[in-house]
Amino acid sequence: MKLLLLGATGRVGQHLLKLALAEGHEVTALVRAPDKLPQAEERLTIIEGNVLEAAKLMAATQGADAVLSALNTDGGELLSQAAPLLIETMNQCGMKRIITIGTAGILDSTAEPGLLRYQSSESRRTLTRAAEEHHRFYLALAQSGLDWTIVCPTYLPDGEYTGVYRIARNRLPEEGKQISVPDTAEFAFQQLQSTDFLAARVGIAY
Template sequence: MKLLLLGATGRVGCEIARLAAQDGHQVNVLVRTPEKLPSDIKVRQVFRGDATVKEDIEQAIEGCDAVVSALGTDGGTVLTDAVPLLITAMQERSIKRLLTMGTAGILNSRTDPGLLRYQSSESKRKLTRAAREHHEAYLAIKESYLDWTIICPTYLPDGPPTGNYRTEKDYLPLEGMQISTGDTAEFAYKQLSSEEFLCSRVGIAY
């Protein structure tokens, strides 16, 4: 499979890149600073560019079969600027599979039906800017014709994969408190060959 990976220099993105490359997939990465890409990750091609620039997305996505986005909110509007460009580029090339990283804040609330977690009493965070940006990206993806999955981890400390975690469609698993970067990346990577959570958000936690 030929993949475009965005956010490959991030904590989860670099682990997804490593897993895909180890399995023999041809991985294109689009990064602003290629020097930050770990030297042990052998990808097909590295494109220096910006995911918020239409021409950069179009160059990096050419010939790919699927897209994985591990972009974060980056304290600005990177996510909401990049997602519409990515959706358009995929639809123009008939690329269907999109896997993205989200946040547990955009999962459904158990305590306040009809609200998302970041909008409800479940959220302990006072600042909601990042969750709002993820929400806007989710709505754009949901309205597309893509085969999408949004992985929504809760508190995300660094750590290796254990293979022992819980997942739930559209909700955070009950009493889920955290999930390592390694397990998040491993689960996300597995979704490329799975239809279990097609066109849905999925919460992941221990």
């Protein structure tokens, strides 16, 4: 499979890259800092640029079968600005499948039905800007017609790989407190071969 990986130099993105290469996939990584990636991988193509550069994004998307995105908010409006361009580019390339890493804040609130967690008393964060950005990205995907899945970890320490965790559709598993980066990456990567969570947010936690 040919994959476009966004956010490849981030914590989750680095694990996604390792998993994809270990499984024999061909990966194109669109990154701002190519020097942070391995340079001698035969199946890795590195394109220097960012997701807001239309020509670079189109070049990276050509021939890909699916998108793995570990993009974060970058402290601003990267996700909401990137969403329409990414969706348009995928449509132009005839690609449907996208798996992204979100945040538990955009999962449905259990305590206050009709709200998302970041909008409810379930959130302990005083600042909601990052969650609002992920929310806008989620809404764009939900209206896109693409085959999307958003993996939504709660507190995300680097941690160790365990391979044992709980998941829930559109909600955080009950009493879920944290999940490691490698376990989050593994579950997201597995979704390439699964249709269980199409058009869904997936809460993941121990």
